[in-house]
Amino acid sequence: MTTALDPSKGQARPRASWPAAAASGNGDAGPARAGLSMGEVLAAFEKGDSAPGPVWLKLRRQAALARAAAVGFPTTHDEEWRFTRVTPVLKLPLHPADAALRRLTREEIAPFTFGLDCWRLVFVDGHFCRELSSLPTPGGELEAGSLRAGLAGGAPELERHLTCCASDQANVFTALNTAFFQDGALLRVAAGKVVERPAHLLFISTRTEAGATAHVRNLIVAGPGSEMKVLETYASLGDGQTFTNAVTELVIGEEARLDHCKIQEEGRRAIHIAAIAAQQGRKSQWTSHSVSTGAQLARHQIQTLFQGEGGHCLLNGLFLAHGEQRVDHHTVVDHAQPRCESHEFYHGVLSGRAHGVFNGKIFVRQDAQKTNAKQTNRNLLLSEEAVIDTKPQLEIFADDVKCTHGATVGQIDEEAIFYLRSRGIGLERARQIMVRAFASDVVERIPLEPVRAHLNQMLTERFKD
């Protein structure tokens, strides 16, 4: 097993250093990959705490494990991973993160709560922490608790919903998650109920030993005609080389309305790979907000499938990366049904030697007439060495549709900078104001005011220089 290397070095330019003779296919071994093989990774997690769950789940876990073993880790020859190498993950001595060594206090988690008045489920290194959480009374409009408890207590319809939105076939990290997840959040809103108070799922990494891994699994079920807001945030206490592999599944019933906001602010040496997968019923509305600022490597797969007519989704995203950070968003909107609308806005701000990726897929199936799909990706490069790969990918099989996409890459408007300076505002502050303005469209769409305030504060501090 290779010991962990300094992740800040060595992996910044994959395309330049990838040998032409690199193994393809499952790519499980080969000259280009120094690090763990899939076999070693599977062994590392099988040794750990046995994965909880009833028989139906055990069968799915086995299938997922077999899938992972068969396909191995992706290489940059894999179209889905063309711009992002997974090598930094495999260089870590991966192992399951134990339950917290010590209890966190409310004071310690306070900086991660944004002062938001909400129901809150707190997970420390992937393990549910009841004492720090505040849950609604069982039997109310919102059922909230740990997935582990839900599985043990035989919560209804888990068999139907769990593992049904996110695909083990399409994403090997999702397969690993299915095989090995220990816990996560389970939220359910009954049909027709409107939950005013948002639910906050807070995941904190605290481990200091390299390779400590949390496979987090969340399931959110919005009953027909229901409404709720969910905030899902990831943060680190300390600077450990942790690995978070999170999967969130959203089952959005007919005419339901779900606002989902994810903020990834893990430590600078952490690795974060995540999937958010939704299935939307007829006339449902989903808004997805994804803000990614942390981790040395962050990869987000965000997808929705319109299962009924007249659905609506908003995919709103902001990613910031500096230094040697890499951040990758892959989004998929599957217009499988007619008369659905999707609006997508992703803004990226990259500085230093950071590398960003935006890949936006839109499928319009043959029957999906009257589809209205719009995608925009705007990127701001603050240094000459920062890189963005942006790729719209539209596959349209219906003829009566409206689909637009656009991507831009640019620098800060120097005219505007001079204008600000000519009024007495210093260069650094002027740049900070311009970055904040660039991000503001995305931030302003987020429906939770304390989260917006937090992000504005973060933007101010991050670009203070």
Added chain:
Amino acid sequence: MELLEIRNLSAGVEGKPILKNLSLSLKAGEVHAIMGPNGGGKSTLAQVLAGRSEYEVTGGSVLFNGADLLALKPEERARAGVFLAFQYPVEIPGVNSTYFLRAALNECRKARGEAELDPGAFLKLVRQKSKILELDPALLNRSVNEGFSGGEKKRNEIFQMAVLEPRLAILDETDSGLDIDALQAVAAGVNKLRRPDNATLVITHYQRLLNYIVPDFVHVLMEGQIVKSGGKELALALEERGYDWILEETAAAPAGARS
């Protein structure tokens, strides 16, 4: 003492000389107008004084209040009391006008050793100043200059000037693109802001603005130099006769002979 003293200033852009040994002095309390044909260097002078880095100073000096202006960054010049009203004010989507202007004012106040204004005190000041300029305060809730009409942009420049209270205001073609009502409003604003301790440099192509902002001195800037200076009557002569006669006059008398 002179508030602004430009001595033998030469400057250009991308290696092309534009200003050639230009000299000009302003005292506090004075209004000077600079007129001249397009391409003569009027806007270059404004940009050089404001500190735009694309313009390279190749010779001469500029003293502002006795200090070397050219050694200062654009923001330091602004904090020292130099204000440029842009010919083409920049639209900045996503930056709120009020936020921007309060940040600017507080930077200038800090530089003067004054306390920063809190949002409440600033709002009061803004209300008072927007009345002077007859500017619709609703504009200040929008992004800086975004979607403003030409007249609104120019009025907003003068409004910013009213808030920042500079020692030296440089108005770069502030009259261009304004109808007569907007022109009068802008000029009235400038006149209300005149004080014995500040000075104004009005750069314009047309005499029209000078009916409303009456200058103490008029200078003609052609081919990178001040070729003629006079009182406000010079502006009227230029309006009537154009610029050619000045060229003939200066060709007849060598530059050194003028005082």
